[in-house]
Every structure is written in C-alpha cells, then in structure tokens.
Amino acid sequence: MTSSIPIASVIPASAGEGATVELLGVVKSYGAHRALSSIDLAIRPGEFVALLGPSGCGKTTALRALSGLELVDGGRILIDGRDVASVPTNKRDIGMVFQSYSLFPHMTAIENVEFGLRMRRVAAGERRDRAAEALNMVGLASFAERFAHQLSGGQQQRVALARALVTRPRVLLLDEPLSALDAKVRVQLRDEIRRIQTELGITTVFVTHDQEEALAVADRVAVMRDGVIEQIGTPEELYATPSTPFVADFVGLSNRMPAELVGGKVVAHGLSMDLLGDPLPDGPVTAWVRPEDVAIASDGVPARVVSSSFLGSLRRTQVALADGSLVSIQHDVDVRPQPGERTFLRLKGAPVIAVPRAH
C-alpha cells in the first residue's frame, strides 16, 4: 500500500526547514517518583530522534513534556529558541500520533484530518483539498468517507499521521504509534513514516521500546533509563560503542563474559581486546561481547552446541562452555551446528565494554 505521492505539494511550507528542539535540564516528578531527572537533549532541524528504553524509563514523559500534555517541574523546553515550557499544548504547533487509536469516532477519516485545519480557521474548500492530499500521502485517498471503526489498525494510524502532518506543524511527536499493530504492518508503516519524514524534513521525536524500530528509522537514538539519557548517538555508534553496560544490553544482543583487565586491555579466552569507554583499573571484569564478534572455529575454546536457530539471512547458535556458561554466536546460514555437537569458539577481537567484577 506504499504510495509515492510527491509530498512537497501537500506540505510545502516547512519542507526542509524543521524546527530545532531543545530540552534543557527538564525535571518531572510524580509524587516521590522522579520520571525525568534533568534531561538535556538538543535536536537539529529536520532530524529524526528516537527515545528508546524500557517501560518506566521516562521516554513517554519526555515526549509528553515536549507536547505540553505534561507540565514540567523545572528546566526549559525550546522550540526554535522559544521557551514553550508554559505554553499550552494547543498553542505549541505540534503534530502528534498516539499509541492507542485516537481518531475521533464520530467523524470520517477526512473530517478527522480536517480537524487541525478547522482549529486554524482554514477556509472550508482549502481545508477539504489539503485533507484529501494528506490522505493521499498516506495512501488512503479512497478511505476518506470511512469512520474509524471501518478502518484497520494500520489504516487508523495512517489517518492519524495525515491528521498530525496536515497542519504543517513545527515538530512531529510519535508516541509508540506502531506498538498496537501486527509485525508486518508495523514494518511497512515504520518505513513509510521514515519516507514521509525525510521528504518533509520535519523535526521528529519518536518514542519506542523496540530497539530494532529505533535503530531502523532514527538519525539518532537516545537510550533512556530511570529518567536520564544514558547515551545518545547514531544507531551505529550505539551498537558499536555502547557507553554503558545498560546500553550494550538494551541495544542488540550481548554475551556477558568473565575477563581480566590487563594493562588497559580486556583479556578473555586468551584474546586481548580494546576497552570501550572510560579506563578501568586492572583486575577481574565482566565484558560484553556481541554474538557477531564470536566465531565457530576448528580450534580455540572448547564448547558444546546447545541450540541453533535459523533467522533468515543468518543463524544464531548457542553453545555451552566447560564452566557451564552460555555464549551466543551469530554466523552464516550454511554452517549448521547440531545440538550436542562438540565445537570450538574464537573471539574476533572487536573492542568491548567492561565493568569491574567482584572476586
């Protein structure tokens, strides 16, 4: 259902000139619980930033603070340099798509899309034309007269996206808009959101708990935990050089391996690897090693195959070492280890992150 309508005709005003968004020392508490502990985040015009983290990490609170649906306890929220922290939601000029279906049930799809234009007192004729174009942009031109209950979940979220974009907002906020959809529709709509965002050049903040989703669409990803941003960087940076064990665990898969830190190098299974992040004193450490940084080999550390799963373009095999610890290995599909088989593993020596381990 992917459409290829030239979007510039729908929303020309802001194309290629999204707003800057800055959160400076933003604090928000619910009673004794601190949902946001002094968040700092600067988003460039037209940038697509994902806020990623487990439930309760503060990512949705940060987005709602940006939208004005939650008032913050402290700090500044700047859109294009103007502090909007005390500006009500309806005057912030944002577009928002919610996690749950939020189409107005008593209006048709096109009336839903027209709503924001109506609030801006756009004349009826122009309103209708722009709403129709926006529906066209999300590939739902022929569904204009349908009510929400006559649309599938994916279609409802597309209409919600058209509704959020038709007013040419300065910032687009997406609060887990894909989480209620089934896997296939989710990937389709995810790619479409990215396509539309790139063409419009609208500054976008996308909240998700799904790391694959965040890595797939965002220019930069901010990994959040307990109300703070643990690390912000491009998907490649987060994956290759996580700054904390939490980020290493949350973004992609990692094996935790016992290792020794010797002269600033991490030594595990006889192989010396560079340490990522801040230097540590020598001694026992736990190292985080990606499954693709481990290989099945003809010699090395002896292991026994526990299980092996086919994942389409690659295969992931779990092996047990002599001490009973389990290691995941990612490798080509044409290598097919059988459960119970004796094998060997070898580390490839990519830089790793490590933390001191008690003796």
Added chain:
Amino acid sequence: MSAASRLGTEPNRVTRAVILGVVGGIFAIPIIAMIQFTFRDGLAGGYTVTHWTGLIGEDAARTYRILFQAIGNSVVLAIVTVAIVLLILLPTMILVHLQFPKLKRVLEFICIVPITVPAIVLVVGLAPVYAIVVRLFGSGAWTLAFAYGITVLPYAYRAIQSNLDAVPVVILSEAARSLGANWPTVLRLVLLPNLRRGVLAAAFIAVAVVLGEFTIASILNRTNLQTALLQVSQSDPYVAAIFALLALALVFGLLLLIGRLGAPRNRRTE
C-alpha cells in the same frame, strides 16, 4: 450463530417468547386496565368516551385548572432539573474523569447515595433547608428542582458514566488539544458528540423521575403533576387516570427518542 448460543447460554426462541410475554404482561395489564377504566360509564357498566371528550370541552380549562397548572409546574421542574444535570453533573464528571481520576470513587459514592435514602427521609432533612431556599428564591414550585437534582443523581450518573467508560475520553481530548483545540472546543466538538447517548439518557431519565415524583412535592406542599393527580382523582378518578396515562405515554416517547437521537452518527450511516 454467536458463541453464546453455541455454548447453550442464550435462551431459545420459546423461552424468550415466554419471558417477553410474562414481563410484558406485568407491565401491560395495569396499563390496559387503566385505558379500559377511562372508557367505563360509571357503576352502571358499559363504555363511553365522555371522560376523554370532557377534557377538550369549554369548561375543561376551568374545571381542571389545578391539573394544567401542575403540568406547567412539572415541565418547568423537568427543565430546571435537566439543566442542573447538564450544567453541574456533566462538567464535574468530565473534569474528574480527565483531571482528577482519583476522585472517581468519591464522586460515584456521592452520586449513588440518594438512591439509598428513602424519599421520606430525604424530605425530613430537606424541610429546614427549604426554609432557607424559600427565603432566597421564594416559594415557586421550580425550587423543588434543587431536591430533584439530588434524587436524579444516581440515574443520571450511571447513564453518563457508562458512556464515559466506553469512550477513550482522555486520548481523544489529548489528540484534539495537540491539533490546536482549546478546552471549550474539545468539549463541544469532540467529547459531547461522543457522549451524546449518555447525556440524552441522563436528561430523559431525569424528566421521567421528575414527572413521576410525589413524596417530596406533597410533603413540601408544592403542586406537581402527581400531587394534582391525587387531588383530582378524589373528585374525578377518570380524569386522573387519563392524565396518568398521558404522562406515561410522554415518558415512553422520551425513552424511544433516546434510542433514535442517541444512536451515534457513524452507526446510523452504515
């Protein structure tokens, strides 16, 4: 065939007909008896339409002045009571639902309490209050609406609350605000159209309760439809029965109207 009937939990046609017949009979028999009574020709037996035609005669307005005045009072009472429900209860419920969800249980408790208090007890408590009401607002029959506003609370609350629970009010209002709507616009263009059924049900139930109320009006010495019917029935039971029937028909009509007007637009257009 629905899952329920496959499991045998849905009654079959015969059972349904029997239940409908018995329940329908319980309601229909007194009404049919009333209709039949209004056509009876005194103790002599036989039937006549004079009781009905007497109402449209020239003297009727004078003879049944109290009844027509009472109908006027009851209509005013119904309007004021509905206004109380729509202007005080509805905004309060929406506000609690959106902004103070922790107060939901408190509000529910307050609204349900009147159903547990017998009208006679309520009046005993209201009598001294009405001494003040009379001083402030005079002794017009419409002031009874303050008391009726309380007695209809449980019914109106239930009607509105079930609608509020069925509509994702919070998310719809957040979506509307993100699109640039201020609170009054959110209420007018987004919430009320989706709460129409509950609001209409609350309003019509309030009308039905007000038209059927006797105890409070009687003890506080106000004239409403029911007190007037009792008074008239002592001199002319036929006319009292006719007016009771008409009031019943009016309420019945109102309830049918809920079904019509309350049906959401997106279902009607299917």
